Amino acid sequence: MKLFEKLVKLSLNKRLALTAAMLGVTALFVGNPYHGxxxxxxxxxxxLMVQKESDQISPIEIAEWIIQNKIDYRLIDLRDxxxxxxxxIPTAENIIITELGSSSLMRxxxxxxxSKDGIHxxxxxxxxxxxxxxxxxxxxxGLNAWKxxxxxxxxxxxxxxxxxxxxxxxxxxxxxxxxxxxxTETAAKYxxxxxxxxxxxxxxxxxxxxxxxxxx
Amino acid sequence: xxxxYYKFGYxxxxxxxxxxxxxxxxxxxxxxxxxFGSSRKLASQxxxxxxxxxxxxxxxxVTAMIGLYYLSVLGFVDLSLVYVSPTYxxxxxxxxxxxxxGFVIGGYCxxxxxxxxxxGKIDGMIxxxxxILGIFVFGELFAWIEPFFYSTPMGKIILPELLNLxxxxxxxxxxxxxxxxxxxAEWVEKKTASKSGGN
Numbered sequence: 277m278k279l280f281e282k283l284v285k286l287s288l289n290k291r292l293a294l295t296a297a298m299l300g301v302t303a304l305f306v307g308n309p310y311h312g313x314x315x316x317x318x319x320x321x322x323x324l325m326v327q328k329e330s331d332q333i334s335p336i337e338i339a340e341w342i343i344q345n346k347i348d349y350r351l352i353d354l355r356d357x358x359x360x361x362x363x364x365i366p367t368a369e370n371i372i373i374t375e376l377g378s379s380s381l382m383r384x385x386x387x388x389x390x391s392k393d394g395i396h397x398x399x400x401x402x403x404x405x406x407x408x409x410x411x412x413x414x415x416x417x418g419l420n421a422w423k424x425x426x427x428x429x430x431x432x433x434x435x436x437x438x439x440x441x442x443x444x445x446x447x448x449x450x451x452x453x454x455x456x457x458x459x460t461e462t463a464a465k466y467x468x469x470x471x472x473x474x475x476x477x478x479x480x481x482x483x484x485x486x487x488x489x490x491x492x
Numbered sequence: 493x494x495x496x497y498y499k500f501g502y503x504x505x506x507x508x509x510x511x512x513x514x515x516x517x518x519x520x521x522x523x524x525x526x527x528f529g530s531s532r533k534l535a536s537q538x539x540x541x542x543x544x545x546x547x548x549x550x551x552x553x554v555t556a557m558i559g560l561y562y563l564s565v566l567g568f569v570d571l572s573l574v575y576v577s578p579t580y581x582x583x584x585x586x587x588x589x590x591x592x593x594g595f596v597i598g599g600y601c602x603x604x605x606x607x608x609x610x611x612g613k614i615d616g617m618i619x620x621x622x623x624i625l626g627i628f629v630f631g632e633l634f635a636w637i638e639p640f641f642y643s644t645p646m647g648k649i650i651l652p653e654l655l656n657l658x659x660x661x662x663x664x665x666x667x668x669x670x671x672x673x674x675x676x677a678e679w680v681e682k683k684t685a686s687k688s689g690g691n
Contacts (some may be wrong), residue, residue, distance in 0.1 A: 292551075293671050299558045300667030303660040309564035309571050310659075 315406040322405055331401060333388055335425040339446050342366055349386035352376075354396050355419075363470040365390065365415075365422060366450065368488040373400050377407065386411040394418035427452030427471065495569045520607050529607040531599025531615055538596055543677035552607050554670045579646040598622065665680050 303416040324330045353368040360370040390395040404412045431440040444454045451471025527533045536542040564571040598619045608616025652659045
């Protein structure tokens with residue numbers, strides 16, 4: 277009580293000084309206010325990963341994971357909302373690069389990033405790696421490669437070897453269409469309509485989408 | 493929604509000018525209320541008779557520091573987007589000395605001269621003319637001064653990085669410095685008051 281009486285008797289100046297002092301002492305324990313906006317990287321580790329290409333995952337691999345209903349990874353589409361609504365790889369979540377930091381991604385999750393051609397994803401990869409996300413990968417070649425290798429792969433007209441059959445099957449699973457050798461690559465890219473999202477979404481694998489809604 | 497609002501694009505250039513205008517009026521109002529529209533009050537700082545300038549400046553620094561620190565810790569301010577002007581140590585010390593000499597001779601700093609001029613003080617208006625003339629001369633001579641102006645660059649440094657201390661420790665140290673400075677200022681004021689009382 278005596279202490280309290282003393283506090284009441286203090287002049288306004290002294291009370292302000294005391295408040296400042298207490299906030300200063302608290303600051304000792306609160307720490308850094310930058311919220312990790314400034315990052316540091318292990319340049320040797322990152323350079324080595326890029327050199328060995330252990331930071332990339334091929335479209336075929338992703339396609340197989342999706343077909344096998346694997347759920348130990350999160351597939352992130354970095355393109356904007358409209359592009360995402362038009363078409364995205366099944367099971368993908370839409371997070372743009374500026375929102376990666378505040379998204380529900382965890383540092384110990386396996387994260388696969390993709391963008392249109394892979395450049396944007398490579399930049400996002402660097403940001404996440406610098407921010408201590410452990411298992412981050414990019415889709416090799418981005419969505420363009422997904423179109424070329426999975427949706428509209430070029431297989432020879434005489435489907436006789438097992439590899440070509442497999443590729444054709446994967447392509448059909450995702451609503452795509454294998455292309456004949458006679459068609460040029462550009463024709464495949466531009467003339468074929470992208471599959472409706474609903475077709476591959478028959479795959480009952482959308483565990484992380486609920487999380488995203490909570491985030492909003 | 494978190495700050496800095498302008499950098500996050502919550503409003504455009506025009507709105508930012510309106511907001512700057514309102515903040516400027518507030519700044520001038522409180523300078524005037526603190527008595528800083530009078531060159532006598534300001535000059536008595538240099539005779540250690542009235543340490544109000546030191547107290548106001550230091551409490552402004554401490555208030556802003558504690559405010560920004562805790563607001564960013566709580567996530568209301570993104571400190572990495574707050575502008576830090578780059579340090580050019582020798583030219584900035586020189587500039588500080590020139591400003592200090594002007595302050596002693598004229599009895600105002602640029603901000604307080606505006607306050608004095610707007611409350612109708614003639615010395616404030618003359619000082620303001622001097623400020624405008626100085627800006628003009630500086631602008632015209634800038635090509636000559638430029639190499640010196642950009643010499644000894646140290647980049648955007650802040651105390652925690654320069655001293656390699658944790659952020660919180662620097663906050664604590666500056667608060668301690670401020671409280672020490674206030675105590676010393678009061679002590680000096682009492683001393684000079686008793687001296688002049690003895691005369």
